[in-house]
Structures are given as structure tokens and as C-alpha cells.
Amino acid sequence: MTEVTPNLPHFGSFCKYCFMGTLLLDNTGFSFYTFVRCEPGEYIIRLEMNPSSDYRAFVKELGAEYIGGCVNWVYFRRKAELGSFELLSDIDSRLTHLSRIDRMLSLICLANLILGITNSLNQARYGWLNLLCAAMLSYALGRIHGMKAALEKQRSLHE
Numbered sequence: 001m002t003e004v005t006p007n008l009p010h011f012g013s014f015c016k017y018c019f020m021g022t023l024l025l026d027n028t029g030f031s032f033y034t035f036v037r038c039e040p041g042e043y044i045i046r047l048e049m050n051p052s053s054d055y056r057a058f059v060k061e062l063g064a065e066y067i068g069g070c071v072n073w074v075y076f077r078r079k080a081e082l083g084s085f086e087l088l089s090d091i092d093s094r095l096t097h098l099s100r101i102d103r104m105l106s107l108i109c110l111a112n113l114i115l116g117i118t119n120s121l122n123q124a125r126y127g128w129l130n131l132l133c134a135a136m137l138s139y140a141l142g143r144i145h146g147m148k149a150a151l152e153k154q155r156s157l158h159e
Helices: 010-020 053-061 091-121 127-158
Strands: 003-009 023-029 032-037 043-048 065-070 073-079
Touching: 053 065, 053 073, 091 127
Parallel strands: none
Antiparallel strands: 003 032, 023 032, 043 073, 065 073
């Protein structure tokens, strides 16, 4: 593998390249990562909202490698040749995962809504940005609630 771009801040760049599947992340220190070229499909990369070291040890037993993390998100990779790699294999774990995301986004949405209304009432110039963020987060929350409802329906069919 050849190094492409050293020491990129992880938050914005990691997500972009991770999901494209053509570049691979390699941890080089606190909050910085190096992207290295790999063959498309060589690795399966998954993320989970669970930063506990016990969980990381569990995933390591599955043959995956802990790549790094960003706030509450942790990233793992595993060679595709080892077979499928799913962190959320059952309905209950998917529902728990979506509930965690739901709680986090709800708090951020509420904060943006409050800030947007406060800024608009105080005639701040950019209060509409907070309201726009709240609207986009509300849309995302609606999508998450739809996914949760579909999973709960699927779970009730299997019981």
C-alpha cells in the first residue's frame, strides 16, 4: 500500500473516504490519520456508536481491526476475504443503535431550534442557520423513526 495524504484531520475527511471504499484509514496519532491506497473491496469498514474498550475487544475477536474513533463513533475494518462483517446482526441491536443516534440527534436538533428561535427574536443576522439545521435534523430524525418502526414491525412478524 502507498501513502496518499498524511495527517488529515479525521472528522471530515475520514467519513468521505471510508464510504467510498477506495481509500483506507490508518491511525497515526491523536486526531490525525493517514489515508493509504487499497484495492476497492479489499476491506469491509463498519462504524458503531459505542466507544467502550470491552466492545472493541469483542469486535477484535471477530477478526476486525479497530481503526479509530470520532466522539462516540468507533470505526473497524476487516478483510473482505474473511466473509461478511456485520456489527448489528440482530433486530434488537439495530434498534438500540438507532435509539442512540436518535437521542444524540434529538438533543442537537433541540439546541439548534432553541438557538434559532432566540437568535431570530433578537434579530441576529444568522439565526436562520440554526433553524435550517434544526429542520434538516428533524428530517433525519423522521427517517430514523421510520427505520425503527420498520424494524419493530419486522420483529413482531418474527415473534
